[in-house]
Amino acid sequence: MKASKIAYKPVGLAMGAVSGVLAGGLFKQVWKKLGHDEDAPDATDEHRTWREVLSAAVLQGAIFAGVKAVVDRGGATATRRLTGTWPG
Numbered sequence: 001m002k003a004s005k006i007a008y009k010p011v012g013l014a015m016g017a018v019s020g021v022l023a024g025g026l027f028k029q030v031w032k033k034l035g036h037d038e039d040a041p042d043a044t045d046e047h048r049t050w051r052e053v054l055s056a057a058v059l060q061g062a063i064f065a066g067v068k069a070v071v072d073r074g075g076a077t078a079t080r081r082l083t084g085t086w087p088g
Helices: 003-033 050-083
Strands: none
Touching (some): 003 050
16 A cells, blocks of 8 residues: 555545535535525434425435535645645
8 A cells, every 4th residue: 555545544534524514514504595494304304204304315415425525636636736646
């Protein structure tokens, strides 16, 4: 395994945690902007419709994946700038 890949592991883990927090906050804001005053529904919330539960899950998944991709790509690009090699 390359040294740059080993060195990137802890950085990648920390960035993953940060991206989760950022994505969670972004999802809450988007959910409110879409006209929902309450928290997003859980799959087991019996007082919510299937449509509401599934739309919240799809939106949340898309936001989490997008934020993770941005953070991971930015981290890899920064690593290449600092070390001269791509961490992957």
